[in-house]
Amino acid sequence: MQTLDNSLGLSMPKLGLGTWPMLDQACSDAVCTALDLGYRHIDTAAAYNNEAAVGQALSRTSVPREAIHVTSKVWWDKLAPADLRASFEASLKALRLDYIDLFLIHWPGRGDWNMERSLDALAALRDSGKAKAIGVANFPLPMLRRAVEELHVPLAALQVEYHVSLGQQPLLDFCQQHGLALTAYSPLARNRVTQFPEIQRIAEKHGVLPSQVALKWLLDQPNVAAIPKAASLANQQSNLDSLKVQLDDEDRALIAGLPKDQRLVNPEFAPRWD
Ligand SMILES: NC(=O)c1ccc[n+]([C@@H]2O[C@H](COP(=O)([O-])OP(=O)(O)OC[C@H]3O[C@@H](n4cnc5c(N)ncnc54)[C@H](OP(=O)(O)O)[C@@H]3O)[C@@H](O)[C@H]2O)c1
Secondary structure, rough: OOEOOOOOOOOEEEEEEEEEOHHHHHHHHHHHHHHHHHOOOEOOOOOOOOHHHHHHHHHHHHOHHHHHHHEEEOHHHOOOHHHHHHHHHHHHHHOOOOOOOEEEOOOOOOOOOOOOHHHHHHHHHHHHHHHEEEEOOOOOOOHHHHHHHHHOOOOOEEEEEEOOOEEOHHHHHHHHHOOEEEEEOOOHHHHHHOHHHHHHHHHHHHHHHHHHHHHHHOOOOOOOOOOOEEEOOHOOOHHHHHHHHHHHHHHHHHHHHOOOOOOOOOOOOOOOOO
16 A cells, blocks of 8 residues: 655555444454555544554554554643653553554643643653654644744644545645645545435446545545544455545546535634634
8 A cells, every 4th residue: 555655754545444432352453454455544542542453452462562553642631741741651551562653742731731841742742752753633734834844843743624524724734845744534435425316426436335436535635545434344344445546637627516514523623724
C-alpha cells in the first residue's frame, strides 16, 4: 500500500483502521483481523479508552512492529507540558510500545491555552525519538499556520474530518504546500456517504460499493490518508478493496457538486472552524 512519507519522520500508509468507539476484546479482535488482512496503520487515542486493547492486538500479531504505523493522541485537557508527557507515557505503556509512529494533540486547548508550550512539549517527544513524528488534529487553518510558519514546529500531519460532504480545501492546500499529511477522519461520514444518489450512481457505473467510491475519492488526493472505522472483516476488506477502484473526471465532477458543509463532529469544546 502507498505510504505518505515526509522529512519530518512520517511514514504512514494511506489507508488505516479507525478504532473509535471499539473497546476491549472487540477492539483487539478487529485490529488483529485488520492486520491479518494487510492493514498497517492503526488509529487510536488516549480518549478512546482502547489503547490497551490495541496494544494487546499488537502483541498478538506476527506482523513485525516496524511494519505497523500507530497513531495515538493526547486529549485537550492534558496539554500542559507535564500532563502531555505523562499522557504520552501512559499511551506508550497501554500500547505496549517503546515508540509511537505519530503522536497528535487531539483537539486544541480552550480559553487561555498556551499553544506554544504544548507544541514545545510535543516537539520534545519527537526529539527524544519516542514519537517518530508529531502532529495535530482539529486545528483550524489560522492555528495550524501559526504552529508551522511562526513557531516552526515540525508537524508532520493534521487529522481532521474530511469526506465527500465536508470540504477541507484550504487546510489541504496548506498541508500540500508544507508537506504535511492530512488524515481524513470519519471518511465515510459515518456511513452517510452511501445516501447520496450521485455516489450510488458512480458506484453502479464501476460495479463497486458507494463506500468504496467515497474512500477512493479521498485516497486519490495527494497527501491524504483515510482511517475508516470498521469492526467486521467484511467491511474492513471492502474498505481495503477501495484501493482498486478507478474514478474518472466525470465521477470527480459529480462529487465536487455535493454539499461540502456537512460537519458531523462538532463537540462543545471544538474551536471556531473558520
Ligand atoms: N481526531 C478526531 O477528533 C477524530 C474524530 C472522529 C473519529 N476519529 C477517528 O476516525 C475514525 C473513523 O471515523 P468514524 O468512526 O467517525 O467514521 P467512519 O469511519 O466514517 O464511519 C464508521 C462507520 O461506518 C461503518 N462502515 C465502515 N466500513 C463500512 C463498509 N465498508 N460498509 C458499510 N459500513 C461501513 C462502520 O460500521 P462497522 O464498524 O460495523 O463496520 C461504522 O458504523 C475513528 O474510528 C477514529 O479512529 C478521529
